Amino acid sequence: MASDSIWRSAARQLPLRLPVGTFLLNSALSKRSADQATAEGLQQFATTAYPFLGKLDAQQFVRLLSAGETAVAAALLLPVVPAAVAGAALTAFSAGTLGLYLRAPGMRKEGSLRPTEQGTALAKDVWMLGIGISLIVEGVSDHRW
Numbered sequence: 001m002a003s004d005s006i007w008r009s010a011a012r013q014l015p016l017r018l019p020v021g022t023f024l025l026n027s028a029l030s031k032r033s034a035d036q037a038t039a040e041g042l043q044q045f046a047t048t049a050y051p052f053l054g055k056l057d058a059q060q061f062v063r064l065l066s067a068g069e070t071a072v073a074a075a076l077l078l079p080v081v082p083a084a085v086a087g088a089a090l091t092a093f094s095a096g097t098l099g100l101y102l103r104a105p106g107m108r109k110e111g112s113l114r115p116t117e118q119g120t121a122l123a124k125d126v127w128m129l130g131i132g133i134s135l136i137v138e139g140v141s142d143h144r145w
Contacts, residue, residue: 010079013138016131017086021076024093028069034062049103050096068093084139091132097125 034042039058042065047054053061072093075086100122101107107119115123 013083016135017076020090020128020131021073024069025073028066028073031062031066046100049100082139083135087132087135087139090128091136094125094128094132097122098129
């Protein structure tokens with residue numbers, strides 16, 4: 001009976017977990033073989049919002065970013081990972097990217113939360129934040145019953 005409930009819950013979460021998990025996995029895999037110039041560009045952009053990341057070597061930064069994205073993707077794609085855990089990982093990751101959106105110059109229109117053309121790629125991460133929170137809520141509510 002409990003196993004049946006787990007599979008129903010996994011099926012219900014699939015439309016949330018599968019697209020975001022595969023998107024993040026693709027992003028992570030593309031960073032694994034980043035050349036030096038790409039690594040430096042990604043790190044430089046990230047340090048505009050998170051200056052402490054400048055202390056890392058650019059290649060080390062990209063490897064850690066790729067590993068983090070891979071871990072979040074795995075949490076989403078593996079149905080054995082509880083929804084609350086996968087949701088917490090996704091929420092933390094997307095909060096970081098939204099922080100970059102809010103802090104990096106040129107991402108938002110002056111005096112607004114509306115994205116510029118350059119900021120649209122990061123602004124869409126608000127959906128990942130919503131999905132992460134939804135998974136947390138579902139995971140917590142599943143354990144209450």
